[in-house]
Amino acid sequence: MTLHQTLTTHIQKAVVEIFDLTIEKVEFQATRKDFEGDITMVVFPLVKALKGNPATIGNQIGEYLVANAKEVSKFNVVGGFLNIVISDAFYVNFFNSIKEVENFGFVTPNANEKAVMVEYSSPNTNKPLHLGHIRNNLLGYSVAEIIKASGKKVYKTQIINDRGIHICKSMLAWQKFGNGQTPESTGLKGDKLVGNFYVAFDKHYKEEIATLMAEGKSEEEAKKLAPSILEAQQMLLDWENGKPEVIALWKTMNQWVYDGFEQTYKNLGVDFNIPNYYESDTYLLGKEVVQLGLEKGIFEKDADGSVWIDLTEDGLDRKIVLRSDGTAVYMTQDIGTAIQRVKDFPDVGGMVYTVGNEQDYHFKVLFLILKKLGFDWADSLYHLSYGMVELPSGKMKSREGTVVDADDLMEEMTATAKTLSEELGKLEGYSEADKAAMYNTIGLGALKYYILKVDPKKQMMFNPEESVDFAGNTGPFIQYTYARIQSILRKADFDYTNVVISSDIEMHEKEKELIKQIQLFPEVIQSGAENHSPALIANYTYELVKEFNSFYQQVSILGEENQDKKVFRVQLAKTVGNTIKNAFSLLGINVPERM
Structure with missing residues (x-):
């Protein structure tokens, strides 16, 4: 308690x-x-x-x-x-009860409780993952881990947007300009290769628009009449009609992208524990539900045959769920996909959608429609809405090829960590292999912490160099403190494990403050889960580390003459280290044993 x-x-x-x-x-x-x-x-x-x-x-x-x-x-x-x-005795007794608990603060999932499905990443297969995807993946993965630590079973999934005109643009550009290039022949990751052709299509398309405008067409007319866009639209129709050669090319290029994504996910340290959902499989889902909703009077059909739902009484507007030609819209697909997920995993009692804040209205409508359709789990749907990530250089644009590639950013973070570590004289005496691994740990830790310490709802500016600072509220600062604790434990040449601290021990104010901070960890996990906020975990860890460093500077640990106090302080340092490690694991961040 x-x-x-x-x-x-x-x-x-x-x-x-x-x-x-x-x-x-x-x-x-x-x-x-x-x-x-x-x-x-x-x-x-x-x-x-x-x-x-x-x-x-x-x-x-x-x-x-x-x-x-x-x-x-x-x-x-x-x-x-x-x-x-x-009383001091209360803190000492509490400390004795948790100091050997490896996963203090984590609650074992209750098999009888409903599971939570967390969706994140959900990329398009026409380009590699970028900085915006990094924030999405880190948020979704971390929230899933926090919810799991709070005592719930969690399914981590994504829906891959593998169909539509944007996919056809990359396919068409490959046919026109690719000369049979493959990831193997170019040495490029498949997602980067396909992304290059998406950019190439846009460049060619703009040239066609300029030519048509020079011939007297308006910009709007030119955009509609450009040969490239007409060919891409025809390719989409061919795909929907199952034309064999189009389907074959679509499967080949998508597989290139899937393989590239997998490598990025592995490098970023995120995963999914159930099979992916694909838009090519789900885009027709929901049409049957629309018919059911019509019969119940939830939806209404207009004179042109289109189907709508009127949400004006709920403070929203009228929303189309089926076009007049009978084709589905994104809302229809999302309705069907949510229902299908509960069919696939009957123990799911809630879902978390990690999607940027430009889709806030979409999810308000989606959740309300599902409630009106009578699904009890609709009350447990949550949109993990997050703000845009910008760089000091400004916004990113996919079509123009000015996005910050996720793989490139991770490499840059590792390089930045290397530069700063060498300047500060860190890692002296390490082998080259150990140094490389450490630079990666520091660089990725800096990237993840810098992003996750910010409230998800806020727009943020990402500064790579600032994030790798070894002082202040940064990942490397916390990692360095953890490594310092491990150094203390290695130097402790006496048995400090399984020693019960007497409740009569005279406590230093800094010892008490540290235990008070440790005691908050279970509540912070629960609060992080309830609020879907890794920032609560990140900033708690920073406060714990600040408290430990204050303790370290004011209290002698290994130099303490009283053996009971020395044992207590080493145990306390070890428990702080475990708590840092556990907290950082919820953020997907590794901690180094030496640094």
């Missing part, structure tokens, strides 16, 4: 015994630095119900706690705030 839970139980009993009332919730906050206390109860929310002065109510509850709760040693009241001092 956490400190919050323990104190809540005591305070609820106090309110019953003193005021003959029951309360469901108790509000806590950190005690201000200028007051004595380990945790503060906010009294103001109880004033109306208890009909009294906040300071008087706080004193009455404080006196009850000192008399009846062994965890509480003393208290003070400032206005409507009850500052509670927790």
